[in-house]
Amino acid sequence: MENSILRRRRHELIIGGIVLAGLALLPVPIKDVYTQNLIIITVLFAGLAQAWNILGGYCGQISLGHALYFGIGSYVSTLLYLRLGIPPTLGLFAAGIVSGLVALLIGWPCFRLSGHYYAIATVVVGEIGYLLFLNWDFVGGATGVFIPFHGESWAQLQFKTAKLPYHFVVLGFAAATWLAAFWLEGSRWGFAWRAVKDDVVAARSLGVNIFASKMAAAALSGGFTGIGGALYAQYVGYIDPDSVLAGHFSILIALPAVLGGVGNLWGPLIGAAVLIPASELSRSYLGGSGRGVDLMLYGGLIVLVALARPQGLVSLFSWQRKQNAPAA
Amino acid sequence: MSAADLLQVAAGGLLMGLVYALVAAGLSLIFGLMDVVNFAHGELMMLAMYAVFALWQVSGTDPLLLLPVVAVLLFGTGIAIYQGLIARALSVQFNRGMVQIFVTFGLAIFIRGACQFVWGGDFKSVTGHWLAGRTLELGGVFLPLPQMAASAVCLVAFAGLLAIGRTEFGRALEATREDRDAVALIGIDRNRIFALGWGLGAAAVGVAGVMLAGFYYVGPNVGASFAVIAYVTVALGGFGSMLGALVAGILIGEVEAFTAALWEPSLKQVGVFAVYLAVLMFRPRGLFGRL
Amino acid sequence: MNRRALLLSAGAAALTSRAAYAADDVVIGVVYPLTGNGAAVGLDAKAAYEVAADIINGTHAPIPMLMGAGGGLPKLGGAKIKLVFADSQNDPQKARAEAERLITQDKAVAIVGSYTSATGATISQVTERYEVPYLAADNSSPSLHTRGLKWFFRTSPHDEMFTQGMFDFFAGIGAKTGRKVQTIALFYEDSIFGTDSSNVQRKLAEAAGIKVVADIRYRAASPSLSTEAQKLKSANADVILPSSYTSDAILILKAMAEIGYKPKAIMAQAAGFQESAFMQGAGALAEGAMSRSSFALDATKSRPAIAPVNALYKAHNNKDMNDNTSRELTALLTLADAINRAGSAKPDAIRLALMATDVPGDQTIMPWKGIKFDATGQNTLGTPVMQQISGGVYKTVWPFDLAVMEPVWTVGQ
Structure with missing residues (x-):
């Protein structure tokens, strides 16, 4: 029993290494700037969805307010850079810490709520954050914040036209979230969360401190999401509440994990690899009509995948299905 | 602001609050019955508004007279959504909570796209309403008749929903809510009850859409403006509680109006959300939710 | 030809199709929200640009305004303006990616856009880095032209x-x-x-x-x-x-x-x-x-081009020109004029020609005094x-x- 778990984990680590190497080598055959941009956004969302997965998947707390952590992260690193001159390479850690703390602050009252009450409370907290930033002149209000270009610099994560540096930066981010999820899966916390998700009463009787474990999940999840936000801000060069804090962004963060497979190491990656290119391509080829065909396809795809593959797209891979089977 | 102004603000808040309550009633009904939050609820309301617009444009009939037609249409839509999607979503073994959230969420995007496909992206207005533009002045307080009619219909609809609770069907609903599996033993077809519940829930929000079309514009994003308020109303009142939805709707209408009047109009929803979070600290399942 | 050869040749055709514009066509990228919120405005803009390109390229009775003669760009041997449209969905990140795609893949020598100021902000950052002119047709936020950008031009008045x-x-x-x-x-x-x-x-x-x-x-x-x-x-x-x-x-x-x-x-x-x-x-x-x-449809006396241009637009989009579509059309005509005066489709030559732009108001359909850019790239004569x-x-x-x-x-x- 013990050995088979260890063997499986070693197995996953090896596959993870292979996937990482494959992604790192993608720019070798792909020189086209637009496709490179698509890959960067896809990998960024894979990382964000993995961060969401820590709270939503492993811990089973369906958060629909992650845009708040993303937005706060993007504002923290950007404002530290513009107001205090702190380079974003340091600022992104500050972004992670602040977002993680905010997640704790929000988790403290919200984890008293269960099920749909929790989900709706996260929507509401996210909306409050959005509205406050929109009306807060100190952070640029509705006008948003421009990040001026001061020449190529790794410390400031600014590159004139090159995509490669960002490719590796977001890959590093996604790999970090994956490793965090991997480590958590095997840790005491990971077991506690699975217990919380499956049966709160049983978990309590096993001596798991449910509240503390949820708080830990929220802090990690929010913190990583904030780092993703900082990277996004530096990549795009402009942030405003509508593009980093609006409610639909929370869904965009959760969706790859849910459709790829929640509580699964590979789900967010697979979900992002399917969803992000699908939405980009449907926009490029159908969006020009302006008649909502792309929305119908996108919505229809979500419904279909959710109904046909409730375990997520990851279940299409047979070796995964075999592993899941005994647990069911 | 003078006392008369504040009275006017209170009246406006009450009229809007009753609309919020009616929008939320259907959502609450469905949740109470089968533990499903319909994230396409706002879009169902929008569908009703577009239906009114299209029928009014084609037939020239007064929008108020179209109320029963649209209610029946939405009833059918609700049943179709249940049979086509929700019954399937409830039957999955794994991940049921998330599947139902994202199925209804995908449906919402789909409906938005479909409406844009049929009616384009422009805003539409229903203007032929016989109450349109009329207003009643009572001691310095202005009461616009379209909103008054919406409030009256809202109260009637709530009375209707409560009356249904006293019928045979209502008792079957109640029993199904209490214990999904046991009702099968006493010969109640759970699937049929759920389908009727969806039909009723959709018809209720359809009625709200018809009344709203009398004084609000129609557009592909109109569902989104009301959806968040509807979820907050239901959670504040307590999922599944009709009385809760009514009280919470009025409370939210008033808090919104007074936040705008006494503080910042752009932060009026922050006021609503703050009250909601404060209440949830003391009553995690809402004002009238069963603990 | 066997099946494999057929597939190969089809593949080759697909690969070259991006570069299949006639060698002397001048490609201009156009970024607007064509879906999502803002789509209604974006689709009208698309129609306005198409009409403007037809006026520049087509053969028709001369219209009394800038580039109204038709027949392409005379100083480039009658080269045609070729528009490539991209959908921003009103999202700054997507606007940025699309501008980059237009410049690198479609070899656009200039970009016009983009309705909302947030998308204009990110597009103008991309054009600055790739050193390609961005002509803001209808972004009206004053925050855009005060950022010291070299490649930013705005025909439209700002707020x-x-x-x-x-x-x-x-x-x-x-x-x-x-x-x-x-x-x-x-x-x-x-x-x-x-x-x-x-x-x-x-x-x-x-x-x-x-x-x-x-x-x-x-x-x-x-x-x-x-x-x-x-x-x-x-x-x-x-x-x-x-x-x-x-x-x-x-x-x-x-x-x-x-x-x-x-x-x-x-x-x-x-x-x-x-x-x-x-x-x-x-x-x-x-x-x-x-x-x-910024537009007066009824100013036909002082602006004789309004009637013929509006007729062309109405035939194309079944609407009269308005505040937005008139500014969009004028932006493309201004850009085409600059490319023509530059006598070259090289971005830096276009930039110099734009800086030298001096068009009197009666040569446009706008009620403006004219079009003349200051050092920040803002048109100072766009009177509302x-x-x-x-x-x-x-x-x-x-x-x-x-x-x-x-x-x-x-x-x-």
């Missing part, structure tokens, strides 16, 4: 110029009728557009000695604006200055009427007040409302007009020499 026009009108009508504007109420949505607009209005009101008696920032697309209407009623200013998109514009007029309030005068920062859906939705309530505009709704259509009432009717001025009566 400060528009608002200056409003206050000049107030002064003019006050002197003319003796009934001056003493108080105004600001009513603006909580967006980049509303914020910029209201900031300028507040500043100019102070300079003009006009008192701001209500300063209302409201939540865009709210379910109800009845309390906001009540605040406007309590303040009862001489003029209400709304900065709102279509849906809120309809809603606030209805909300004011519902509480029995008929404002003395309304002067809108265009946007929703210039849309046909607003005219239909607000109906009689809109009668007498005023709005600034004021219009008033009369009988369900906008009529130009200011500047007085362009006016087609006397304004109905109820302030101070």
Whole structure:
């Protein structure tokens, strides 16, 4: 029993290494700037969805307010850079810490709520954050914040036209979230969360401190999401509440994990690899009509995948299905 | 602001609050019955508004007279959504909570796209309403008749929903809510009850859409403006509680109006959300939710 | 040919199709929201650019304006303008990616765009890095041209110029009728557009000695604006200055009427007040409302090109030209003229030609004094007009020499 778990984990680590190497080598055959941009956004969302997965998947707390952590992260690193001159390479850690703390602050009252009450409370907290930033002149209000270009610099994560540096930066981010999820899966916390998700009463009787474990999940999840936000801000060069804090962004963060497979190491990656290119391509080829065909396809795809593959797209891979089977 | 102004603000808040309550009633009904939050609820309301617009444009009939037609249409839509999607979503073994959230969420995007496909992206207005533009002045307080009619219909609809609770069907609903599996033993077809519940829930929000079309514009994003308020109303009142939805709707209408009047109009929803979070600290399942 | 050879040749054709424009075509990238919110405006813009390209490239009776002769760019041997459209979905990140794609894949030598100021902000950063001109046709935020960008040009007036026009009108009508504007109420949505607009209005009101008696920032697309209407009623200013998109514009007029309030005068920062859906939705309530505009459809006397251009546009899109589409069309004509004068499709030559642009107003369809860029890339001659709704259509009432009717001025009566 013990050995088979260890063997499986070693197995996953090896596959993870292979996937990482494959992604790192993608720019070798792909020189086209637009496709490179698509890959960067896809990998960024894979990382964000993995961060969401820590709270939503492993811990089973369906958060629909992650845009708040993303937005706060993007504002923290950007404002530290513009107001205090702190380079974003340091600022992104500050972004992670602040977002993680905010997640704790929000988790403290919200984890008293269960099920749909929790989900709706996260929507509401996210909306409050959005509205406050929109009306807060100190952070640029509705006008948003421009990040001026001061020449190529790794410390400031600014590159004139090159995509490669960002490719590796977001890959590093996604790999970090994956490793965090991997480590958590095997840790005491990971077991506690699975217990919380499956049966709160049983978990309590096993001596798991449910509240503390949820708080830990929220802090990690929010913190990583904030780092993703900082990277996004530096990549795009402009942030405003509508593009980093609006409610639909929370869904965009959760969706790859849910459709790829929640509580699964590979789900967010697979979900992002399917969803992000699908939405980009449907926009490029159908969006020009302006008649909502792309929305119908996108919505229809979500419904279909959710109904046909409730375990997520990851279940299409047979070796995964075999592993899941005994647990069911 | 003078006392008369504040009275006017209170009246406006009450009229809007009753609309919020009616929008939320259907959502609450469905949740109470089968533990499903319909994230396409706002879009169902929008569908009703577009239906009114299209029928009014084609037939020239007064929008108020179209109320029963649209209610029946939405009833059918609700049943179709249940049979086509929700019954399937409830039957999955794994991940049921998330599947139902994202199925209804995908449906919402789909409906938005479909409406844009049929009616384009422009805003539409229903203007032929016989109450349109009329207003009643009572001691310095202005009461616009379209909103008054919406409030009256809202109260009637709530009375209707409560009356249904006293019928045979209502008792079957109640029993199904209490214990999904046991009702099968006493010969109640759970699937049929759920389908009727969806039909009723959709018809209720359809009625709200018809009344709203009398004084609000129609557009592909109109569902989104009301959806968040509807979820907050239901959670504040307590999922599944009709009385809760009514009280919470009025409370939210008033808090919104007074936040705008006494503080910042752009932060009026922050006021609503703050009250909601404060209440949830003391009553995690809402004002009238069963603990 | 066997199947494999067929597939190979099809693949090769697909690969080369991107570069299949005739060698002398000049590619210009156009970024707009073609889906999602803003799609209605973006699709009208697309039609306007298509008409502009037809005017430049096609053979037709000469139109008395810049690039109105047709037949392509004479100094480039009759080269044609080729437009490539991209959908931004009103998302700054996507606008940025699309601009980059147009420059690197489609080899666009210049970009025009983009409706909202947030997308204009990211597109102009991309064009700066790739050293390609960006011509802002309709972004009106003053924050765009103050960032020291080398490759940014804007034919359109920005909000400060528009608002200056409003206050000049107030002064003019006050002197003319003796009934001056003493108080105004600001009513603006909580967006980049509303914020910029209201900031300028507040500043100019102070300079003009006009008192701001209500300063209302409201939540865009709210379910109800009845309390906001009540605040406007309590303040009862001489003029209400709304900065709102279509849906809120309809809603606030209805909300004011519902509480029995008929404002003395309304002067809108265009946007929703210039849309046909607003005219239909607000109906009689809109009668007498005023709005600034950068376009005057009725200025046909001083701008002879308006009638033929509007006829072409109407045949293409079944609508009259408006505030937005006229600015978009003019932007492309200005750009084509610069490319022609540069005699080259090289971005740096186009940039130099744009800097040297000096077009008199009567060579455009706009009521502007002309087109001439200052060091920041802003057109300094884009003077706005004021219009008033009369009988369900906008009529130009200011500047007085362009006016087609006397304004109905109820302030101070």
